[in-house]
Every structure is written in structure tokens, then in C-alpha cells.
Amino acid sequence: MHLTQRFFxxxxxxxxxxCFSSRGQTSWVTLSWREVGNYVxxxxxxLRSRGIQPGDRVLLLAENRPEWAIFDLAIMGIxxxxxxxxxxxxxxxxxxxxxxxxxxxxxxxxxxxxxxIVESSSxxxxxxxLWAEDPGVTPINTGNEIHPWSDLLLCETxxxxxxxxxxxxxxxxxxxxxxxxxxxxxxxxxxxxxxNVDDALKILTEHNFGDxxxxxxxxxxxxxxxxxxxxxxxxxxxxxxxxxxxxxxxxHYLPEVRxxxxxxxxxxxxxxxxxxxxxxxxxxxxxxxxxxxTLALGKKRVNEQKLSITETLLDSLLDKLVxxxxxxxxxxxxxxxxxxxxxxxxxxxxxxxxxxxGIIQGxxxxxxxxxxxxxxxxxxxxxxxxxPFDRTEITLADDGELLVRGPSLMKGYWDDEKATDEAIKxxxxxxxxxxxxxxxxxxxxxxxxxxxxxxxxxxxIAPSKxxxxxxxxPEIEQAVVFGDSRPWLGAVLVPSPEILSANGKSDSIGxxxxxxxxxxxxxxxxxxxxxxxxxxxxxCSTDNGLLTPTQKVKRTAVLERNSKQIAELY
Numbered sequence: 001m002h003l004t005q006r007f008f009x010x011x012x013x014x015x016x017x018x019c020f021s022s023r024g025q026t027s028w029v030t031l032s033w034r035e036v037g038n039y040v041x042x043x044x045x046x047l048r049s050r051g052i053q054p055g056d057r058v059l060l061l062a063e064n065r066p067e068w069a070i071f072d073l074a075i076m077g078i079x080x081x082x083x084x085x086x087x088x089x090x091x092x093x094x095x096x097x098x099x100x101x102x103x104x105x106x107x108x109x110x111x112x113x114x115x116x117i118v119e120s121s122s123x124x125x126x127x128x129x130l131w132a133e134d135p136g137v138t139p140i141n142t143g144n145e146i147h148p149w150s151d152l153l154l155c156e157t158x159x160x161x162x163x164x165x166x167x168x169x170x171x172x173x174x175x176x177x178x179x180x181x182x183x184x185x186x187x188x189x190x191x192x193x194x195x196n197v198d199d200a201l202k203i204l205t206e207h208n209f210g211d212x213x214x215x216x217x218x219x220x221x222x223x224x225x226x227x228x229x230x231x232x233x234x235x236x237x238x239x240x241x242x243x244x245x246x247x248x249x250x251x252h253y254l255p256e257v258r259x260x261x262x263x264x265x266x267x268x269x270x271x272x273x274x275x276x277x278x279x280x281x282x283x284x285x286x287x288x289x290x291x292x293x294t295l296a297l298g299k300k301r302v303n304e305q306k307l308s309i310t311e312t313l314l315d316s317l318l319d320k321l322v323x324x325x326x327x328x329x330x331x332x333x334x335x336x337x338x339x340x341x342x343x344x345x346x347x348x349x350x351x352x353x354x355x356x357x358g359i360i361q362g363x364x365x366x367x368x369x370x371x372x373x374x375x376x377x378x379x380x381x382x383x384x385x386x387x388p389f390d391r392t393e394i395t396l397a398d399d400g401e402l403l404v405r406g407p408s409l410m411k412g413y414w415d416d417e418k419a420t421d422e423a424i425k426x427x428x429x430x431x432x433x434x435x436x437x438x439x440x441x442x443x444x445x446x447x448x449x450x451x452x453x454x455x456x457x458x459x460x461i462a463p464s465k466x467x468x469x470x471x472x473x474p475e476i477e478q479a480v481v482f483g484d485s486r487p488w489l490g491a492v493l494v495p496s497p498e499i500l501s502a503n504g505k506s507d508s509i510g511x512x513x514x515x516x517x518x519x520x521x522x523x524x525x526x527x528x529x530x531x532x533x534x535x536x537x538x539x540c541s542t543d544n545g546l547l548t549p550t551q552k553v554k555r556t557a558v559l560e561r562n563s564k565q566i567a568e569l570y
Contacts, residue, residue: 049159090116173187223341293318302353493535
């Protein structure tokens, strides 16, 4: 079914029920399904009146908010292709995107983002229209005015009929993360995203998720994961979506929104895990004991170990004294966080599950719209990313690479036939991820094929698992492991902000990082152990070009930046 038609069907069913909500200056502002539907029809009419045609590309650059979703649905509704971009994209990033997908129009929000679009489009004459929430930016060599959002949102709804379409028609060009090069644009279709949503809904409805749930959307909607699981999936559920415009407001919004479901990437859990453990160090001994006991008993339950009568009573008491307070930090109503985008450290996953915060880990790729496998609430293996969806086939190549086939695969990469042929061979998506599949069909990602480290001693080591374990230590914010063609492994370590603020001397920082590395090394094989490390004091971010918009560290960029110090270690 056409994704916009899915929304209209739900609008007819739910009408005055809350659909979207966003934070105003003093309180949350809600929109009903009927109100959102009227806006979608208005924008469809507005786009058509400007001559936007089926197959045209429209760039969407804005923070998470109801208007983002409204524009997304309207662009798809008239048969144009939505091209979501990240608010962290630089001018150079936007220049690449404009050259790649050649959009005829762009929709943006703030004056700062509008300026970035204007500057990037100054050398690109194909951009005919630019709509902005704040149009107070002077165009540069475009010859076109910048129009306010109201021109679209308040347009007369005279041409709002759904376009003629086919299941395999493209609806979105979603940009890949670009960890090792320029991003490509995956051509996702109504069929591919719809299949992803339907297969996910089958699992969720079996576990009593539905129109009473409230999603908090805080991952960028430009991410294929949030676009499907945080927008189109809850729309098909009839659930509410409350939008958080930036992750730095998440801690403030959680107790206000009180969501029951949220999608998140492992980086969030790693940060919270490190923060909670750091706070415990300075807590009274009695509080440390209560927390430690809660964690120990929770882990026994997670691992299906039987509790004694005394432990059962104590666990029930600790649920009120400790777990309830932890859940309150997430709003008090959270049923599950759906984790994806990268591998979840099993230790971190077990930690939060033991504390009463459920985490459902899944796995996917932009090229698969994006969900491929997921743990079901009724059967979770915390160290895995679950079983494949019913209509998704998986297998392993001879070298251990995970191959995927099914209705949710992309059509290919936009204007890149060579990359498409390399990614999809004989109907199978070559994910580039090394994996294992157990007898129950649960998938475990070992690491990226291209990142595999082969030491001079012949050991094959996937660095992602080691990096996740290192980053879970309270002293370490981020880690990148190296050692390809070398006799042993080393790492670039970014100290946590707490370590940096409390210690002005590099010797002290190094000693604390060494203690963290020693704790990790105890549980590693000889070949996996980190022998030496380089300290990088500034955190990898999108601003310094060391982090992708999807919060993945650019390994190659970090290693290049620290290449001199790395060479000196050997």
C-alpha cells in the first residue's frame, strides 16, 4: 500500500485522537489525525501548484517535528521522492547531495539551515524552490525567493488526490552513513518500506503493542531506522508520536512525554551506562549496596536462574526502591527501547534489562529499508540482534558475510549502477557485515568485513566488539582499535568528560585509562588484548568530522588523525 494512503486510512479511523505532538514555548502542542491529514492535503496541493512532478526530488532538511512528517507524507503523496538530509550536514555534504540527487526543491527550517542550503545551492541552478519556516535569508545567485512554510501548510486543498503509483515506485532516497566515503542514496520504495513496517507490526501486535502506545522520536528522521521504525511504523499502529528536536533535550523531555516506546542507538545506552556507574562511585555505601544487589538479582532473572524465596522478596522490594527510580529517569511508562543502528554491548544490554528497562535489539541496513532481524519480547538473546523477519531470508557467504534477500530490499543506489551491482548480486544484498547464525536462527554481528584487522601473526580480529567493550568503561567515551599488519593491537581512546574535567594532568588521565584497559583485557584472548593506546582528548563529533550523522565513529578518519602517534607506538 502507498505509504501516504496508509496514513489517510489511519486518519479516517482515528480522526480526533492525538497523532503528533511537539514542545512549544511553555507546553506540549498536539495535533489530531484529522488536523495532520488536512495539513498533508494542503502541502500536496501546494507542491503541485508549484509544478512539482512525480519523480522530482525534494530535499528535506529540518529537526524532528510534526512538520517534518507532514512534508514527508505529502512529498510521497504526489509521487515525488523525499530526500531527507541531516541537520549536521556541512556545506560540503550538501553540495555532494545536490550534485547526486539534483533536487528541484528544498524544505528547511531555521535561518541557519536555510543559509546552509542557500550557500550550497548557489552553484547549483536546478533548485527552483526553497521553503523555510524562517524565510529571512537572502538568496545567493539562485534567482528565486525563499517562501515561508505557510505557503504550503495553509494552501487550498484543491489538488490533494493521491498520485497514480505502483508498489515498486521509489518514494524516498535515503542517504547511507558514509563512514568510509561519500554517502550513497538508497532508492527505497513503497513496497520495501511497507514490507518492513508490516513484518515489524506482526511481531509488535503479537506482544500487545498498538494504538495506545506513545513513541518518542529523537533520532534524526533522516536516518532510515527512525524514518521507518520511528515514523511510518507507529503511523501504521495508530500510535502517538511525540517529537524531540535534539538529543540534548532528551533528558528533559522524557519525564514530560512519558513514552512507552522509543527507538535509540547503542551510543545512548553506552553514555547512560557510563554516567550511572560514574555517579555510583561517589554515592553512599548503602546506595551502592542496594544498586549492586538489584543488578545481581536482575541479572539472575534475565539469565533465567531461579531465585530463592528470600531473593524473590528482596527483588520485589528493590523493584520499588531502585528500579522504579531508574524507570522514572525514562518517564516511568517505558515498555521497551528498540535498539538498532549499531551493535549493542551485551553487558550494557543486560545492565539495563536487569534494572527494569527493556531493550529489544534489532539489526538492519539502509539498503533493507532498514530492518532485517529483531529480538522478540517473548524470546530475547541479549547478545544477539534477533531472528530475521518472516519474509526475510538470510545466509552466510563462505567468508562469513551476512547475505539478505526479501521484499524490503532497496531498488538500488541512485545514479550508481556499479555500487548497486556490488551490493546486490543474484537478488542477495551483500551487507558487508561478518556474522554468525545460531541453531535458533539468532544473528550475531561480528564486525564489518572491510574493518577486519589481520595482525602480522595471522589473527583475524573484528574491532567493533572490542571498541564497544572499551567504550562501556566509565573512563572511556569512545574507542577505535587498530593493528592491521601489526604484531599486536592498540587503540585510540577518548577519555570521558568526567575524567578530563577532574584531571588536568595527562599522567593521571593515562593511568585511569590504563586501569580501564586492564579490566577489559582480563576477559580477552591474548590476540585481542590492547597492548598500548593513544589518547585523543576531543570527542569525535559531526563538527570535527569524526562522527557520522548516525552517531558512528569514522574509524578511518580517527586513525588518520592520530597516525603519527600510532606509528610511534610500534
